Amino acid sequence: MDLGSHSTLNDHLQKTGIPSGSQEKVSVLDSGPEMAEPQSVVDPVAKSNLSVKAPEFYPPGYNQNFNQNFTDSSFEDRCDGYLTLAEYVQDFLNHLTAQPGCFETEIEQFAETLNGWVIADEALQELVELIYQQATSVPNFSYMGARLCNYLSHHLTISPQSGNFRQLLLQRCRTEYENRDEATKGDETTRKQFHAFVLFLAELYLNLEIKGTKGQVTRAEILQEGLRELLNALFSNPVDSNLICAVKLLKLTGSVLEDAWKEKGKNDMEEIIQRIENIVLDANCSRDVKHMLLKLVELRSSNWGRVHGTTPHAEATPENDPNYFMNEPTFYTSDGVPFTAADPDYQEKYQELLEREDLFPYYEENGAELSGPGELYFDEIDDEMDPEIEEAFEKFCLESEHKRKQ
Template sequence: MEQEDSNAPSNSIPQDVILHKAESPWRPRREQNQTETDEDTKVTADLYKRVRSILNKLTPQKFQTLVKQLSEMEINTEERLEGVTDLIVERAIDIRGPCYCVAYACMCRYLVMIKVASTSKQGEYVNFRSILLTRCQKEFEKGKDCEKEIEERRKVIEETQDLEKREELCKELEISKIKGKNRSLGNIRFIGELFNLKMLTESIMHDCLFKLLGAKDEVSLECVCWLLSTIGNDLDTDEARPRVDQYFNQMDKIVQEKTISSRVRFKLQDVIDLRKCNWIPRGNPQTPKTLYQIHKEVKKEIQKRQIFLHQLKAQHKPKQERGKGAKGSRSQSGSEMGASGGWDVVGNQTTPSQGQSRESSRWRELHRVEIEKSSKTAPPTAKELTDEEMEKKTKTILDEYLHLHDIKEAILCVEELKSPSVMHTFVSSAVNYVLERSHIARNQTGLLLRDLVKKSVLSVPVYIQGLTEVIQYAEKMEITIPKIWQYFGELIGPMIQDGSVPLNFLRKAAEPLKENNKAGLLVAEVLHAASHREGHKKVGSLWRLSSLKWEDFMASGDVKKFIVDKKVEFTVEDDSETSTSTVFVSMEAIQDKLQHLLIKEKADNEVIFGWIDESVDDPNMKSNKFIRALMTSVCESAITGSGSSARVLPEVIKNRGDLLRKYLDHRAESELQALYALQALVHKLEHPQGVLRTLFDILYDEDIISEDAFNQWEKSKDPNEQEGKRVAIKQVEQFFTWLREAEDDVSDS
């Protein structure tokens, strides 16, 4: 046995050896990609969740805010852009959302310029418009596949011997047919609204109608009726009339043959009659309207809706496209569809499919030539608009503004008119256009004119010139419009309500009416309209600061009687009238007075403003007790009935919106106190079903209380505010689910 060599190296490893760790250890590529993919998937899922939330909350009142949020999201890959497009289209054509087609189409118009790098073609980009049109085309072509599927299922049903199973299959088939029909109708309506916004061309519409009429099934014929009802007036041009005549000859033939149900025959006949009446609807078609339109202008707004949709296209174009002629814009925007069904975006480098018709190829060639011409030709020098052109532009801008409530965009559109010599025509046209419309339309137009003057887009002399062009005929209009002076007051009132424009402009504006002794009448209505939002005290102060006198508008001998008759005493300094403001009034007395004014007297807002300004000092005005007293009184005045039959009158809350907004002033604590007051009120009323939910809906929609305040109220654990809280939370559970976006409901839609 050999001796062990003492110099041989030891095989044992020391226990304290520390192994070197690389800063970036090697991992299999599959694991690296998986980690990146998981993170990307998470971000994409979060994006889709936020988009669903926005679509859930989309209302005309919040349109601009929500679209802005959507456009600012990180839609930076082709997959995400396609996913967002799918969500929008699905919601637009959903059975529960056809009345919002206009809003979703407008949303698409705002997103039309989004583009991202293509994943399949390196160095190229895909844009929202092309993805949207491809999606709509696929949905349109699903009809054929659905028909084939239905036929196959019918054969299966006929071959099924089991009666119970057969009956079950029949029910499932009927449900599928109804869903398919609703999707087809929703998609067609959406396509029509996209055409009205110039995202689709006439050629696509003609091809859709040709295919639908050729199918001859009842669903397709209903789609024809919907499409022509939506876009027929725009499509029935001199150039296209021969083709449209062919459609209607075929429709008339189908009606005469009586091979389809009476219901669809009557729908076809209604559209035929509509064309005979120059596309002017006889009744009240169910078209998209804002909440204001539903409650205030149903009869008048319906007839003007198609005009709005026809004109909205010009203002929704990208800036570089604005100002082009109708034909040019129509041929250079939207897309073309060949006979084989290819919807290709104009301007994109795409290869036409082999089966396209000569007509579609000719249209495509015309578009190509026009695009090349426009790219080579320098834009013409802008020239000032004529009075007639300015009038048309004014109506277009106002229609978009009153529909979308986007005052910044409206101001931008007016700035782009760049026709200083006829800007007074913008004012006179705007006043004329909304004079006989709703109170909301007049007030909103007044706010727009005020902001245009504040931002120096319009000068005060130009505003007065345009205003006087209409006012000088006011006395003659009084015969047919008895409330003409009130209407003028609502239009001019916003100009003075915050003191941004010196009040003495009224002296010049009312000048044409002095001869007929109507100047004072106009001024009184203007002051009352301003007081309705700001209160007598503030407007009276503005009057006195302006150095105006009633003698400027009438004979001095008529002034005293006029002031009393027209209830404009607040314009005259009188210590006896204002002395009450120095007297302490208890909160109990304030609450009793508010109850009396709001519930018993149903006083105008300006009367309530005046009393508060005179009787409640600033510390009390901002106190929690005052806010609660005001909120309780306003909401009590809007509740009719008692017990289980109690319900809310929404118009009352809306009419008191200015009152609540002024004193809540979007302060977080005041809004929270207002919600506590509501909680206490419904608890006192023993929680009548639906009352609190209706109040929450109105306060949110009218922008009286913010989303943050509602969430703060829901999460509040204040021990002093828990009485009735649990029941109240239960009653508005769906409201908060809607606010947070009910993912389960959305996934089922």
């Protein structure tokens, strides 16, 4: 080794904190053809203030791997003292929002964990509020939130004097329900929050199962009457946003509500349709909203788009009932292709949808970015086209098809 390389080595040792006169041997990596003879390596003794007993650190916003956490057999190991009930539940709700396909595989472990944690009235109240807020503030989570509520209503063991999970959930919904008249006349923000509640209650009506005295499964009849009154409130103040919410509610639950009313010999749906027709004639709503209302009347006249002669609800499965997935939410891929839970690639496509919303945030007309991809969820007019635009689009499609065949 020449003097130059010796000087370089000394500089390197000084930078790494090893004195040039140290007897410790260091391996020198040389990329040249004349590799020095391998020498043993002795690591310098490092001093550290770190402790193996220090609590685990999780940066803000960090999402744990729930697939691993919920298969861990030890409750103490999962929580380890660093999570509160609110944080644990909120993490799971966010996880379900991002990966709805994990519901079936992870809900049982989630419920078991809650049974070991939720042992007081206050904790149960907090759990109900967390789920309610997620279901009414996160776009497209109302359906998943209703499924979650149904599962917990049957599997949570705590039943204090103040009420079990389902009773507290319905009490929370009643608070919003009693303010329906004021909410439909409120400002834009108030109405938007109320509309989110209405659609969540509709999902609860479809998904919340009540076991009768003879073991039969029925829907919560109190929600059926509640939805009827909510429709009355929306129609009583027929501004565009209220009418759009009413249309979405009836598209989601109209067939089920009408069947239930007919079984009781009631003609509530006839009254609702008559009221819609009067609104189309008299109300000062926009042309697009009137078109939506007429399309809804048309849908109802076709028996809500259902196939006749299907399997009874109690025996229905995806294989034997073509209407099985009819009331499930419909999403669209980046190519505009619709998909629901009936699609075998549902989870993959839904994840793609979420990622696309994260990459392309919505903007208001003045260019200000909204707080999240769901801000326009209840503001959108509808997926129906204006009649003139629809006619022009059909003409364009016919011309394109004709040119393609030439």
